[in-house]
Amino acid sequence: MEFLKFSLLPNSIKRYLLSKQAIMHLTVNLRSFKKLVRHNKKRMKLFLSKLEKNPPRGLDQMVVQADRLAWAHTDCLHCANCCKTMSPTYTRSDVQRISKFLGMTQSAFRKKWLYKDKSGDWLNVNQPCQFLDLETNMCRIYEVRPRDCAGFPHHTKKKMVDYMHVYKQNLEYCPATHRLVKNLMDRLSKA
Numbered sequence: 001m002e003f004l005k006f007s008l009l010p011n012s013i014k015r016y017l018l019s020k021q022a023i024m025h026l027t028v029n030l031r032s033f034k035k036l037v038r039h040n041k042k043r044m045k046l047f048l049s050k051l052e053k054n055p056p057r058g059l060d061q062m063v064v065q066a067d068r069l070a071w072a073h074t075d076c077l078h079c080a081n082c083c084k085t086m087s088p089t090y091t092r093s094d095v096q097r098i099s100k101f102l103g104m105t106q107s108a109f110r111k112k113w114l115y116k117d118k119s120g121d122w123l124n125v126n127q128p129c130q131f132l133d134l135e136t137n138m139c140r141i142y143e144v145r146p147r148d149c150a151g152f153p154h155h156t157k158k159k160m161v162d163y164m165h166v167y168k169q170n171l172e173y174c175p176a177t178h179r180l181v182k183n184l185m186d187r188l189s190k191a
């Protein structure tokens, strides 16, 4: 069988195929992601527990590389699963900043959108988040969003061994975290 060589294709076709390819990589299909999580989560969490007990040399450097790779294949605007299924924790300065932006008092803001959980954290009452535009997956308060949202999924915030519980939780919600952990699994299984 003869295959058509990519290099011999006209530039316009090459461009089209490359853009389709990019879209396929970046698109997050949440239904398939949930299936993947159901299938893999036990194995991945076990891997993270082992990593926590016995971290290999250079782990945090590997995490930085795996983080870069994960984001090269993930576009949050095709996903927004964190905004749909989790709540950020609002700090006092988040509440100050966002309520000012919305022209509300802090107490009116808290009363309308938040509740205090058992550990005293302020969280969203609604899910998906009230500030998510469900048509575009964009945040309506992006410029002043909670710091927790701005840093999510916190991949390189701390040394991985000190943050394993966060990875374990987020790999079920965030395709980028799932990809990062999968990348580490593949890499370390070859070592």
Ligand code: SF4
Pocket: 074, 075, 076, 077, 079, 080, 081, 082, 083, 152, 153, 173, 174, 175, 176, 177
């Ligand atoms: S941070 Fe993770 S869960 Fe949130 S939108 Fe981006 S890929 Fe999706």
Ligand code: SF4
Pocket: 082, 083, 087, 088, 129, 130, 131, 132, 133, 138, 139, 140, 141, 142, 145, 146, 149
């Ligand atoms: S505030 Fe914005 S970024 Fe944060 S959860 Fe809501 S929609 Fe998402």
